[in-house]
Amino acid sequence: MTPFVTMLQFLLPGLGVTVSVTLIALGLGGCIGALMAVFRVYGNPVVKGLAVSYSVVVRAVPVVVIIFILFFVISAFIDLSPFMSGAIALGFASGAYQTEIFRGAILSIPQGQMTAARGIGMSKAKAIRCIILPQAFRVAIPSLINEVTLVLKDSSLVFVIGVPELMRRAQYASASTMEPLLAFGTAACFYIVLTLVLSRLLETVEKRFAVQF
Amino acid sequence: MTEFFAYAAMALPDLLQGTVVTLKLTAGALVIGLVIGLPLSLLRVYGRKLVQPVCTAYLTVFRGTPLLVQLFVVYYGLPEIGVSFSRMAAAFITLGCNSGAYQCEYFRGAIQAVSKGQMTAARGIGMSRFQGIRHIVLPQALRLVIPAWSNELIAMVKYTAIVFLIAVPDLMNKAKILSSQNFAPIQTYVLVALIYLVLVGFLSLVLHGIQRKLAVPGLDAGMEGR
Amino acid sequence: MKDKPMTRPVLRIENLCKSFGATPVVRDVSFDVHPSEVIVIIGSSGTGKSTLLQCLNLLHRPTSGRIFLEDQEITASGMNEDTVRRQMGMVFQEFNLFNHLTVLGNVTVGMTKVLGMPAEDAEKKAMNELERVGMADHRHKYPAQLSGGQKQRVGIARALGMSPKVMLFDEPTSALDPELTGEVLTVMQKLAAEGMTMIIVSHEMGFAREAADRVIFMENGRIEEQGPPDRMFTHPESERTRKFLSIITTGNTDPPIGKAT
Ligand SMILES: Nc1ncnc2c1ncn2[C@@H]1O[C@H](COP(=O)(O)OP(=O)(O)O)[C@@H](O)[C@H]1O
Ligand SMILES: [Mg+2]
Numbered sequence: 001m002t003p004f005v006t007m008l009q010f011l012l013p014g015l016g017v018t019v020s021v022t023l024i025a026l027g028l029g030g031c032i033g034a035l036m037a038v039f040r041v042y043g044n045p046v047v048k049g050l051a052v053s054y055s056v057v058v059r060a061v062p063v064v065v066i067i068f069i070l071f072f073v074i075s076a077f078i079d080l081s082p083f084m085s086g087a088i089a090l091g092f093a094s095g096a097y098q099t100e101i102f103r104g105a106i107l108s109i110p111q112g113q114m115t116a117a118r119g120i121g122m123s124k125a126k127a128i129r130c131i132i133l134p135q136a137f138r139v140a141i142p143s144l145i146n147e148v149t150l151v152l153k154d155s156s157l158v159f160v161i162g163v164p165e166l167m168r169r170a171q172y173a174s175a176s177t178m179e180p181l182l183a184f185g186t187a188a189c190f191y192i193v194l195t196l197v198l199s200r201l202l203e204t205v206e207k208r209f210a211v212q213f
Numbered sequence: 214m215t216e217f218f219a220y221a222a223m224a225l226p227d228l229l230q231g232t233v234v235t236l237k238l239t240a241g242a243l244v245i246g247l248v249i250g251l252p253l254s255l256l257r258v259y260g261r262k263l264v265q266p267v268c269t270a271y272l273t274v275f276r277g278t279p280l281l282v283q284l285f286v287v288y289y290g291l292p293e294i295g296v297s298f299s300r301m302a303a304a305f306i307t308l309g310c311n312s313g314a315y316q317c318e319y320f321r322g323a324i325q326a327v328s329k330g331q332m333t334a335a336r337g338i339g340m341s342r343f344q345g346i347r348h349i350v351l352p353q354a355l356r357l358v359i360p361a362w363s364n365e366l367i368a369m370v371k372y373t374a375i376v377f378l379i380a381v382p383d384l385m386n387k388a389k390i391l392s393s394q395n396f397a398p399i400q401t402y403v404l405v406a407l408i409y410l411v412l413v414g415f416l417s418l419v420l421h422g423i424q425r426k427l428a429v430p431g432l433d434a435g436m437e438g439r
Numbered sequence: 440m441k442d443k444p445m446t447r448p449v450l451r452i453e454n455l456c457k458s459f460g461a462t463p464v465v466r467d468v469s470f471d472v473h474p475s476e477v478i479v480i481i482g483s484s485g486t487g488k489s490t491l492l493q494c495l496n497l498l499h500r501p502t503s504g505r506i507f508l509e510d511q512e513i514t515a516s517g518m519n520e521d522t523v524r525r526q527m528g529m530v531f532q533e534f535n536l537f538n539h540l541t542v543l544g545n546v547t548v549g550m551t552k553v554l555g556m557p558a559e560d561a562e563k564k565a566m567n568e569l570e571r572v573g574m575a576d577h578r579h580k581y582p583a584q585l586s587g588g589q590k591q592r593v594g595i596a597r598a599l600g601m602s603p604k605v606m607l608f609d610e611p612t613s614a615l616d617p618e619l620t621g622e623v624l625t626v627m628q629k630l631a632a633e634g635m636t637m638i639i640v641s642h643e644m645g646f647a648r649e650a651a652d653r654v655i656f657m658e659n660g661r662i663e664e665q666g667p668p669d670r671m672f673t674h675p676e677s678e679r680t681r682k683f684l685s686i687i688t689t690g691n692t693d694p695p696i697g698k699a700t
Pocket of ligand 2: 488489490609610
């Protein structure tokens with residue numbers, strides 16, 4: 001048991017990095033996704049085209065390729081830590097998936113909501129911001145929680161640009177202790193616990209919402 | 214721009230070589246995943262209570278951890294207990310087992326989407342439970358699963374992109390070599406992105422065509438994949 | 440009872456009981472079914488009519504009691520349920536046509552996969568059955584392309600294809616729009632006239648009057664009263680039968696009992 005506990009302790013800082021990268025990426029992806037979804041549904045042909053190409057292209061390319069490209073592009077312009085570049089790249093990738101989530105949610109809001117908002121004198125932008133998006137966000141919550149698990153798992157990919165997250169720590173540990181099974185197995189345990197917690201959360205939320213709607 | 218094209222012309226043959234490996238990995242993973250996922254889904258729906266925890270454990274492990282962890286456990290970890298694979302075998306096994314877990318869930322969803330009355334009617338004309346599954350439920354489930362399965366195929370093309378980390382000579386591996394030889398990471402990975410884009414676009418078109426061909430009226434309830 | 444020669448019964452039900460867990464649903468039901476007899480079972484929703492029917496072809500295992508198909512006790516232990524079922528045709532309220540098969544495929548699948556008939560013979564026989572229900576022209580369509588009445592006629596053809604000794608119908612017209620029930624009832628009437636043995640759960644009183652040899656009124660899992668339709672509908676002995684009949688015959692087109700469960 002002690003080697004396992006030692007390994008847990010050694011990997012713990014990596015867990016912090018993994019969670020931070022995931023949260024930053026999710027936040028960034030959420031902003032991009034919401035914006036692009038609004039572009040896709042309400043935008044003029046130019047922004048709509050932009051949003052569609054972003055979502056289609058990014059979703060067609062492996063996340064690890066996007067991480068590489070953005071990492072090298074970013075480092076050509078500014079001096080950013082691998083941690084930040086990685087988080088931004090993951091957020092950029094997640095944004096494309098979240099675009100689809102938000103788009104579906106917006107489209108599920110009945111047409112009458114917009115009409116009613118315009119009817120009480122709201123501008124289109126205001127109606128989107130104050131009436132449509134809050135409702136769409138609630139509809140999107142289950143898919144968003146699912147996206148959290150996907151981004152959490154994808155966050156292991158920033159390993160390739162040297163971010164000291166769980167997998168990188170596990171690799172150090174495996175090299176120094178010569179016990180790769182213990183090292184990577186322990187990392188796997190961390191991920192399983194996190195995803196189980198998230199799926200529990202998802203169940204709870206789905207039950208709550210099932211009653212409400 | 215011309216510089217980029219010149220570089221592309223130089224890099225393309227190598228990259229295409231890697232692309233072939235990527236496609237082989239994708240196909241292999243899907244087949245292994247099918248061989249694991251379909252029986253597993255049947256166990257999940259029709260199996261005894263006793264086997265359920267085993268299924269659940271399998272699904273939790275392969276759906277709850279990053280593919281990268283799975284790959285490293287298989288390739289670096291298992292030799293520690295005397296089970297070692299070549300790079301290529303480790304890649305096939307990991308991708309296949311991972312896809313198996315996802316495919317199991319798609320098949321399960323599709324089987325459960327076939328209404329209970331179908332089985333009752335099958336039993337009603339004297340089919341055994343097994344015959345009912347084989348001749349009535351599964352043919353319908355297999356059609357219902359096509360959209361999710363197509364998405365799994367597309368997802369798998371992209372998921373193979375991490376096997377270069379155990380030095381399998383796929384598209385990404387070739388890209389890594391080219392980019393460090395030529396000090397041109399951005400061009401290389403943009404090129405790689407374009408190749409994936411073409412690949413995924415082409416496969417999507419083909420799959421859509423197949424879906425239209427196989428369509429049976431009233432049996433096209435869409436199910437999404439990952 | 441209409442005069443029938445006293446032949447050996449096709450189906451003999453003795454003290455049949457069925458419980459789900461601790462809840463008794465069918466209680467001590469006994470009756471004989473003679474060759475070419477047409478029996479219509481009526482009774483309000485939830486009284487166990489469907490359960491009884493599904494016990495007859497062992498889709499539900501009876502809790503106790505015995506069922507004989509001709510001379511064979513089908514409730515005996517060691518009896519192969521599948522062999523029993525292929526000798527009885529069942530028609531469902533919700534049709535339950537196989538969605539992935541064409542009309543022709545729906546009728547042939549049992550013959551080829553269960554009876555092991557060669558495809559060619561199965562097709563020939565299937566076409567015969569489809570002619571009988573007037574659906575031969577639609578043989579290449581899929582269930583989703585048919586109206587409810589057409590679906591049910593295919594459901595009947597599918598059951599006929601297995602050359603059953605008895606046909607069981609569970610509210611075959613209750614899921615249909617009123618204007619579509621006629622075509623199905625006509626087919627059933629034709630089958631009755633041809634001498635098919637049939638047990639039908641239905642609230643189509645007109646049909647029962649025309650085609651039934653015997654009407655069984657079920658209440659609370661028991662047979663409350665039975666007799667020929669003329670007597671049952673005009674002079675029911677039981678107060679409960681009278682009450683039930685008055686509810687469904689007062690022109691109330693949407694009775695609380697019409698719905699199957
Ligand atoms: N599989 C089952 N498990 C438990 N209870 C059942 C089942 N099938 C039917 N029942 C119950 O048995 C009763 C009789 O049902 P059913 O035979 O369908 O009645 P009917 O066809 O006369 O409307 C109902 O109360 C129903 O809830
Ligand atoms: Mg019923």
